[in-house]
Amino acid sequence: MAKTGRWPGTAANSVSGKVCVVTGAGSGIGRALALELAKRGARLALSDVSDGGLAETAERARALGAGSPGRGVHTARLDVSDREAFFAYAESVVDELGVVHQLYNNAGVASSGTVLTSDWSEYQRVLSINLFGVIHGTQAFLPHLVASGDGHVVNVSSLNGFMAQGGLSAYSASKFGVRGFTEALRAEVLAAGQPVRVSVVHPGGVRTSIASSAMEHAKASGHRVTAEEEAQQKRYDEKLLRMPPEQAARIVVDGVEAGRPRILVGRDAQLVDVVVRLLPAHYPALVARLGRASSKR
Template sequence: MAADFGVVHQVYNNPGIAAGGSVADNDWETYERVLGVNLFGVIHGSKAFLPHLIASGDGHVVNVSSLNGIMGQPRSTAYCASKFGVRGFTESLRAEMRLDGHPVQVTVVHPGGVRTNIASAGLEDARKRGEVTPEDEARVRTYNEKLLKMPPQQAARIIVDGVEADKQRVLVGNDAKLVDLLVRLLPRRYPALVAQYERRRFSRG
């Protein structure tokens, strides 16, 4: 990119794959695959472009986490671990840029339910490995029909507006804002509330 355009001002790191399953059910390969894409994809992108962003004099790193980088969710331990990791990495990078006096802004993005194919792609990947249950299929249908609602174009506009305003954190969607508020107000109670919601939404007994 630098060879083609001469300078790099902004980098948006947005790798993301999903994987369900409990800690007891998931194998090590699942964790390695999800962390390798979601977390190390962000780390690689940030490290590769950081020297160019510093050299530009007004660089900006934008790393996409998730509302699951704010709130832990049952049956999403690999995904949550990766997105909490993105949040921690990004916040540490921001502190480093300030400590070292580099002219680079750093933003972490926490999208809620955006209408992408991440849930369907995760299901298809699991199907190829023969790991899909009827419950998994029903869960993905619920995500696609009821939870992943915001058009990608709207999410992109919110992110760009936040970057232009030099925001450190960008919450995309009312669901992300609600989750952020819930975790801040009820840090000890929210896991139980999330479990209750999980049982109602996904009909778990």
């Protein structure tokens, strides 16, 4: 790896004029990615399960010039866990825009609960969206990215893609999975000499509604959420989810333009990366101790 963190032999690669697909674009990091790409002159294909959130992102992207002639914004409702729908979606994007250069597999959900008490259905839900959604999207778009002659797959994992946390087994399993899948893909395209770059993104805490949406989902599924759990959630959000999504998106797109295979977002992700490398066998005990200490506060 060159000192720049760039892939050997690759030059900086602007997103301007590229067709970029972003999943989960209706909120948070996905919305910020769409707007950052729009600012840098990309053409956009945006999707989400939230029609309202998606419409707002598309409107804001158009206001940034993404809707000007030749730079229309393609929008579609897409549940990334639906494999058939993802393949049909890929065809519709290529039919409409002619080519696809970059795929940002961003859509994801959070979930909490211990291994002992979590329902199997919750593991299925989280893995279907966070891991299988990434696999479906990559398989659906990869032939088109290769055909573009200048493709890039950008899969959003997490700090929990290299550090597992108690109470987050489904989420951690999904995000470790995204990392493994993405690194295997990178090895494959390099071995095959295909014109596709591959990046895995590991954000630390970003100020989005991911945690509150998970809480809402738990309540809607009939789980009793105590006032103390809700208060703890709020404290967690305020303390740990701090980086504005716009800043996270800038870091990601800078990393993509620089051709970085591994994009760490935030000092928290960078610090945890070092700690886990130094203490690969012992970090879970450290995480448990920190978790106990913070729940007393």
